[in-house]
Amino acid sequence: MGKTLAYKILDAHKVSETETTMDIVIDQTLTQDATGTMAYLEFLSFGIDKVRTKLSVSYVDHNTLQNGFMNADDHKFLQTVADKYGIVFSKAGNGICHQVNLERFAVPGRTILGSDSHTPTSSGIGAIAIGAGGLDVACAMAGKPFTIVKPKIVGVKLVGNLRDGVSAKDIIIHLLGIMTVKGGVNKIIEYYGDGVKSLGVPARSTICNMGAELGATSSVFPSDEVTKEFLAIQSRVEDYTPLEADADCVYDENYTIDLNTLEPCASCPNSPDAVKPISELTNIKVDQVLIGSCTNSSYYDFVKVASILKGKRIHKDVSLGIAPGSQQVLQMITKNGILDVLLEAGARILESACGPCIGMGQSPATDAVSLRTFNRNFYGRSGTNSAKVYLVSPEVAALSAVNGYISNPLGCKTLPEFRLDVEYPKCDSLLYKPTFKAEVVMGPNIKPIPHFEPIGENFDAKVMISLEDNITTDHIMPAGAKVLPYRSNIEKISEFVFSNIDEGFSKRCLANGAGVIVAKSNYGQGSSREHAAIAPRYLGIKAVIAASFARIHKKNLINFGILPIELDIEADLLDEINVTWDFNNIKVTNKTKNKTWTRKNELTEEEYKLISVGGLLNNM
Numbered sequence: 248m249g250k251t252l253a254y255k256i257l258d259a260h261k262v263s264e265t266e267t268t269m270d271i272v273i274d275q276t277l278t279q280d281a282t283g284t285m286a287y288l289e290f291l292s293f294g295i296d297k298v299r300t301k302l303s304v305s306y307v308d309h310n311t312l313q314n315g316f317m318n319a320d321d322h323k324f325l326q327t328v329a330d331k332y333g334i335v336f337s338k339a340g341n342g343i344c345h346q347v348n349l350e351r352f353a354v355p356g357r358t359i360l361g362s363d364s365h366t367p368t369s370s371g372i373g374a375i376a377i378g379a380g381g382l383d384v385a386c387a388m389a390g391k392p393f394t395i396v397k398p399k400i401v402g403v404k405l406v407g408n409l410r411d412g413v414s415a416k417d418i419i420i421h422l423l424g425i426m427t428v429k430g431g432v433n434k435i436i437e438y439y440g441d442g443v444k445s446l447g448v449p450a451r452s453t454i455c456n457m458g459a460e461l462g463a464t465s466s467v468f469p470s471d472e473v474t475k476e477f478l479a480i481q482s483r484v485e486d487y488t489p490l491e492a493d494a495d496c497v498y499d500e501n502y503t504i505d506l507n508t509l510e511p512c513a514s515c516p517n518s519p520d521a522v523k524p525i526s527e528l529t530n531i532k533v534d535q536v537l538i539g540s541c542t543n544s545s546y547y548d549f550v551k552v553a554s555i556l557k558g559k560r561i562h563k564d565v566s567l568g569i570a571p572g573s574q575q576v577l578q579m580i581t582k583n584g585i586l587d588v589l590l591e592a593g594a595r596i597l598e599s600a601c602g603p604c605i606g607m608g609q610s611p612a613t614d615a616v617s618l619r620t621f622n623r624n625f626y627g628r629s630g631t632n633s634a635k636v637y638l639v640s641p642e643v644a645a646l647s648a649v650n651g652y653i654s655n656p657l658g659c660k661t662l663p664e665f666r667l668d669v670e671y672p673k674c675d676s677l678l679y680k681p682t683f684k685a686e687v688v689m690g691p692n693i694k695p696i697p698h699f700e701p702i703g704e705n706f707d708a709k710v711m712i713s714l715e716d717n718i719t720t721d722h723i724m725p726a727g728a729k730v731l732p733y734r735s736n737i738e739k740i741s742e743f744v745f746s747n748i749d750e751g752f753s754k755r756c757l758a759n760g761a762g763v764i765v766a767k768s769n770y771g772q773g774s775s776r777e778h779a780a781i782a783p784r785y786l787g788i789k790a791v792i793a794a795s796f797a798r799i800h801k802k803n804l805i806n807f808g809i810l811p812i813e814l815d816i817e818a819d820l821l822d823e824i825n826v827t828w829d830f831n832n833i834k835v836t837n838k839t840k841n842k843t844w845t846r847k848n849e850l851t852e853e854e855y856k857l858i859s860v861g862g863l864l865n866n867m
């Protein structure tokens with residue numbers, strides 16, 4: 248039997264395996280500023296002289312709002328660490344990490360680990376790119392292989408061609424509607440079929456990007472002539488290698504998407520898997536439209552947008568914001584007349600950065616409807632809890648901005664004057680190669696990582712919060728302009744844990760001592776931010792009891808010495824819990840309700856060891 252493309256790449260990087268897990272060598276890493284300061288503090292604590300990867304890149308793209316010294320302090324720290332330890336530095340303004348990584352660095356067949364959940368954007372080029380917590384990325388930079396659960400491979404066959412007005416974003420939104428936000432956990436989504444040829448690398452990357460919303464470990468496209476062309480216009484055709492699955496490979500799960508009949512669709516508030524066709528949503532009045540983020544901010548996306556906006560003006564009640572994904576994209580749209588079209592239509596031009604996607608400005612008005620080409624519409628993420636955020640394609644976004652209500656772009660053509668087959672400027676003026684000379688500068692915003700004692704194998708604790716299905720890391724550790732500047736200060740940021748849904752959480756934890764969190768399925772979906780584990784640990788959380796966990800968050804909990812317990816239990820606030828556990832079993836007793844649950848401990852030996860010693864940092 249032949250091999251899937253995913254296993255061809257994984258097996259070529261495998262250094263060891265158990266029945267359920269495999270350790271893979273990581274070729275490249277990426278970090279961004281909001282997770283990077285922790286990742287580099289962790290890296291520095293290893294006492295290593297330089298990174299051991301083929302390539303590591305440190306991006307500044309999230310905390311670019313510099314209201315106060317904090318974010319600027321962080322940027323300086325990141326730049327000096329990069330320079331000293333052999334890491335390429337991408338300065339604020341150069342663009343969103345995933346867009347720039349795809350343009351300038353991702354290589355077919357390589358493994359890439361990034362401290363951001365949307366790292367799989369780079370898989371559009373035929374790499375296996377995986378999102379992880381900062382500490383895992385720090386370990387990879389130190390040359391340690393990365394452990395993954397051996398993934399099941401989902402084969403998605405793409406058939407035919409997309410109609411005008413339908414785009415790659417609709418493919419992945421459609422798949423989210425089928426597979427849901429937990430359908431991809433511990434799986435890699437592999438795309439194949441004749442429909443693949445019709446999708447350029449940016450379109451493939453849009454699809455891989457939102458594989459993160461499926462909870463998938465990664466996604467992957469073949470590396471073919473289309474990939475070669477993309478690398479050629481990026482002046483790095485030498486990075487090309489053809490790669491595809493064997494024709495007789497067998498997938499663990501199968502889906503077929505007929506591109507000929509696919510319709511434009513949207514993820515409705517407040518979940519990427521709340522999917523409806525646009526044809527069922529028309530006539531909803533729109534207040535804000537935002538085009539950008541690592542999902543849809545390529546030059547190719549703006550060609551589509553300009554084709555719709557050309558000669559038109561946006562509706563007077565709509566605010567349209569545009570954030571090109573990188574300096575290169577900005578330069579391209581400037582050169583090719585697209586920027587003029589956007590300005591004439593009435594667009595506000597935002598910085599090439601994450602910006603509103605992570606609540607850094609552009610929060611909508613009370614109860615407003617906001618259409619975004621982004622990847623997440625979780626409760627509160629936009630900065631306005633009552634806003635209704637829909638995730639859509641650039642075509643839906645542009646047409647709706649003109650009409651003032653959600654509109655169906657089916658049939659809208661790309662104008663030939665906005666050509667795609669042009670040479671791209673290299674535009675590396677904000678990329679810095681390391682000189683190995685800098686002294687690390689650590690401003691007052693950067694505090695040491697707290698030390699955590701092991702939780703012990705028998706402890707009493709109180710239920711600090713009891714939650715539903717699909718709790719996101721945005722619920723646990725909100726982001727946004729107010730909170731993000733404290734990413735390098737655990738004591739301060741811990742005040743905000745669960746603050747959007749339970750303002751008293753952090754004070755209650757500090758007053759009560761040892762705590763547990765109780766939740767239903769897919770706890771911790773969404774981002775890779777390890778702050779969603781470190782800050783609760785700082786507040787005394789020793790275990791999370793949930794029906795199931797999202798992949799990255801589960802690893803982050805273990806890395807910081809919190810016990811993840813896979814159990815579906817009923818518990819109320821401040822119920823008294825006893826947890827007794829060892830390598831083989833876990834016993835949870837709700838002393839208040841007089842109920843006991845026992846289960847086999849599913850932790851690997853390594854995970855057991857990490858929790859026993861209080862986390863990965865203590866272990867290193």
Ligand code: MIC
Pocket residue numbers: 281282309362363364365378605726773774775776
């Ligand atoms: C996100 O999209 O939620 C983020 C912000 O990029 C996070 C990382 C972070 O919280 O810093 C992610 O996706 O991992």
Ligand code: SF4
Pocket residue numbers: 309343363365540541542600601604605621622
């Ligand atoms: Fe940035 Fe948004 Fe992409 Fe996260 S999802 S990396 S915040 S653009």
